[in-house]
Amino acid sequence: MKKFILLSTLSVLFIPFSEAACPDGKTYKVHFTFDDGPKSALTPRVLDVLKEEKVPATFFVLGEYFEGGKKNPATKSAYAILDRMKREGHRIGSHTYNHIDHPLYSAARVKENIMKPNPWLKDYLSPVLRLPYGGGSFRSKNPATQAKNDMVMNTVKKAGFKHVGWDIDTNDWDAKKRPTLLPTMLRDICREKGGVVLFHDVQKNTVEHLREWIKAVKKEGHTFGPLEDFVPEAKKPLPPEACGEDSTLKGVKDLEGDVGKVLEKIKVKE
Amino acid sequence: MKNIITFTFASLLLTTAACAQSPVFTSLSSTGGTIFAGVKLESKGNEPETYLIKVSSAEMTSDKIALPSDISHREVVALFPAEKNLLVVMSQKTVEQGDKPQFHSFDTSKKEWKKLAEADCVSFAKLKVEKEAVTFVCVETNAKGDEVENMKKVSLKGVTLTQPGEITLPLAKIEKDAVKAELLGDSFEWKELKVGVDKKEKVFRP
Numbered sequence: 297m298k299k300f301i302l303l304s305t306l307s308v309l310f311i312p313f314s315e316a317a318c319p320d321g322k323t324y325k326v327h328f329t330f331d332d333g334p335k336s337a338l339t340p341r342v343l344d345v346l347k348e349e350k351v352p353a354t355f356f357v358l359g360e361y362f363e364g365g366k367k368n369p370a371t372k373s374a375y376a377i378l379d380r381m382k383r384e385g386h387r388i389g390s391h392t393y394n395h396i397d398h399p400l401y402s403a404a405r406v407k408e409n410i411m412k413p414n415p416w417l418k419d420y421l422s423p424v425l426r427l428p429y430g431g432g433s434f435r436s437k438n439p440a441t442q443a444k445n446d447m448v449m450n451t452v453k454k455a456g457f458k459h460v461g462w463d464i465d466t467n468d469w470d471a472k473k474r475p476t477l478l479p480t481m482l483r484d485i486c487r488e489k490g491g492v493v494l495f496h497d498v499q500k501n502t503v504e505h506l507r508e509w510i511k512a513v514k515k516e517g518h519t520f521g522p523l524e525d526f527v528p529e530a531k532k533p534l535p536p537e538a539c540g541e542d543s544t545l546k547g548v549k550d551l552e553g554d555v556g557k558v559l560e561k562i563k564v565k566e
Numbered sequence: 567m568k569n570i571i572t573f574t575f576a577s578l579l580l581t582t583a584a585c586a587q588s589p590v591f592t593s594l595s596s597t598g599g600t601i602f603a604g605v606k607l608e609s610k611g612n613e614p615e616t617y618l619i620k621v622s623s624a625e626m627t628s629d630k631i632a633l634p635s636d637i638s639h640r641e642v643v644a645l646f647p648a649e650k651n652l653l654v655v656m657s658q659k660t661v662e663q664g665d666k667p668q669f670h671s672f673d674t675s676k677k678e679w680k681k682l683a684e685a686d687c688v689s690f691a692k693l694k695v696e697k698e699a700v701t702f703v704c705v706e707t708n709a710k711g712d713e714v715e716n717m718k719k720v721s722l723k724g725v726t727l728t729q730p731g732e733i734t735l736p737l738a739k740i741e742k743d744a745v746k747a748e749l750l751g752d753s754f755e756w757k758e759l760k761v762g763v764d765k766k767e768k769v770f771r772p
Contacts, residue, residue, distance in 0.1 A: 332663065337711025395664045429662045434613035438635065469663035471691040471705040472643070472735045473753055480752070496663050500713040 317486065317516030324490025325521045326513060329354045329462065330497035331391055331426065334361060334377040342497045343377075345506045347384055349514075352522045354460075354530075355381055355497065356391035356426040359413020366416075378420045387523045387530055389424035389460060390417065397431040399444040406448055410455050414538045422530045423538065424523070425457035433461050456535035460527055463491025466509075468502045477505075478512055485518055492526055599623050601740075601747050602653060603759045604642020607772045613639050614755070617772035618655070618672070623745045623763050628770045633657070634670065634679045641754040643667060644735065646695060649726040651675045654682065656700070660754050664688055669700070671725055685720045693733045697726050 317323055328346075333339045334357055346353050361374040381388055392398070393412040401409070414421065427433060432448030452459050464484040467473040473480075481493065495502050513520075523530040601621045606614040615638045618631040632638065633655070640657035648654050653672045659665035667690075669682040687704035694701040701719045708714055738749040738756070744764045751757035759770045 335707075335711065337709065338707070341711075397659075397665075428664060429659055434639075435611050436639075437609060437612045438638075441635075465661060467660060469689055470660060471689045473660075474691070476753065494662065498707060499663075500707050500711055503711070 317482065317518060319486060322489075323517035323519070324485055325519050325525060326464075326485055326490050327352070327354065327492050327521055327523050327526055328495060328510075329356060329389075329426070329460070329492055329523075330495050330502075331356045331428075332395065333357055333497040334374050335498045336373045336377065338500065338503050339377050339497045340380070341503045342506060343380055343384060343386075345503075345510065346386070349507065349510045351510055351520045352385055352387075354387040354389055354422075354424070354523045356389040356424075356460075357417070358391050358395060359393040359416065362413055362416040364416070371416075378417075382420060387422045387424070388417070388420045389426060389530075390414070390421055390457065391426055391428060395428045397429050398427055398448045399432050399441065403447050403451065406451050407455075410451055410457075411538075414455070414534075418534055418539055421534045421538070422523070423457050423532050423534050424460045424527060424530050425452055425455075426460050426462075427452070430461050433459055454537065456537040458527060458529040460492065460523070460530075462494035463488040464493045466493060466495055468495050468505075469499050474501065478509060481509065482512065482516060485513070485516075490518065492523075599742075599745060601745075601759070601761060602645050603747070603749060603756070604645065604655070604657075605749070605756050605759060605770075605772050606641070606751070608757070615639060616642055616657070618642070618645075618653075619759060619770055619772050621747075621759060621761050621770055623747075623761055626761065626763070626766060626768050628759075630772045631672070631677075634681075637668060637670065640665075640668070643754060644693065644733065646700070646727045647729055648722075649728060652725055654722065654725060654727065658754075667702075669720065669722060671722075682722050682725060683720050685718060687716075687718045691735050693735070695727055695730050695733060697730055698722055698724070700727075 328351060330342060330353060333355060357378070362371050364371065366375060378388060390413060393409045396409060398406045398409065410425070427448065432445045434445065436442045436445060449459065464481060466477055466481050468477060601623060603619055604616055605619055606616055608614045616633055618633065620629045620631060621627070637657045639659070641660045642655055643658045644656040646654040646656070648671065651674045653674055655670045655672055656667050657670070658667040666688060667685045669684070671680050671682055685702055687702040689705040690702045691705070692703035694703070699719050699721050701717055704716045704718045706714055706716055736753040738753070740747050746762040748760045749756040750760055750769070757771065761768055761770065
């Protein structure tokens with residue numbers, strides 16, 4: 297018995313050191329997210345790997361793949377993929393209607409892009425949204441840029457979504473950065489102390505290497521957790537305002553006015 | 567005629583070549599030269615901004631050049647010297663996927679910027695640089711989910727580049743005679759430029 301206790305104590309002491317991946321001697325929790333899908337040729341293969349590796353993930357899908365909702369026969373395969381995501385315990389978030397950089401557009405267009413897909417996706421979406429390029433979620437010291445960022449972020453909020461960015465951008469889509477993807481991701485997990493990791497399920501490179509990347513993260517001693525471990529709001533249901541019209545429309549009109557006022561002030565100063 | 571050697575630097579691209587047509591970028595010889603680089607400047611709580619820095623390796627001094635406001639948050643992916651005192655800057659937002667590279671010219675004498683073109687290619691590592699165009703070896707995933715390489719040529723609207731050739735990105739180091747330069751930091755989000763001449767070494771930030 298004594299021997300058992302001693303061995304157990306030693307193993308408890310030993311394991312964290314032997315697995316510690318980071319310079320600070322710690323391991324961290326991560327959550328993998330996938331943007332820009334679904335793509336019928338690739339997303340199911342991502343789901344296969346996640347299932348086999350028992351990794352929960354979040355998919356930020358583009359609304360344009362669900363144009364017209366289930367009534368449109370062309371959306372059948374995209375909905376089948378969403379059904380599978382849901383069945384296998386993944387979260388589904390909005391990546392807006394299409395992949396525009398929102399701060400470059402009018403408040404009305406921003407609102408339309410954020411609201412349009414929600415009725416088609418209401419049975420699937422968690423109240424989480426990721427803006428393409430993170431557009432609007434960054435702080436800018438330029439007042440005109442910041443006014444546009446505020447307009448975008450307020451529209452997201454008024455639509456009932458929590459914006460989910462990322463802590464670690466793997467740049468998995470970028471041929472220029474491929475050679476350094478894995479070591480950079482592992483370094484950034486330590487640097488950021490874990491967090492939300494960004495991938496794209498529409499890239500063949502990602503599909504082909506995902507298992508290898510997951511295994512490398514596990515080998516370092518890091519663990520995978522659900523999105524709600526990082527974003528508690530992800531657990532909530534999609535609020536009615538995500539599919540509503542009147543309240544958000546009024547809000548957006550106000551925001552358009554706010555941006556105009558800021559731009560006017562800047563003009564006067566110039 | 568004096569043999570002038572150009573020593574240009576991109577965020578990750580570096581080119582060295584004999585180049586009498588672009589005296590502006592000049593004179594990297596045993597007596598020194600000019601190096602251009604795209605480097606990020608982080609300000610606390612704000613999105614980092616990109617600047618060009620121009621380093622005189624002879625004097626070991628630098629100038630900071632602001633990008634036009636609409637591309638100030640993009641990364642400088644490559645720099646190409648051109649005739650008539652122009653420097654062509656290729657920028658791309660490398661955060662998330664989907665952004666198309668843009669080409670701007672910077673008149674180093676008049677300090678003027680002009681947008682030249684946009685490339686219909688998001689993912690690439692190889693470029694073929696010709697006199698008046700740049701061809702991307704564009705990596706794309708087709709509808710079947712296969713990855714294919716498509717050649718996409720972008721005309722630079724009458725701007726004549728002075729260093730044709732093939733480039734594989736990222737490139738972060740250049741070395742010519744006694745001068746060495748190296749970008750420090752993550753690819754395309756470089757934070758510093760280290761320049762060494764003989765035994766002297768200095769790190770430049772915007």
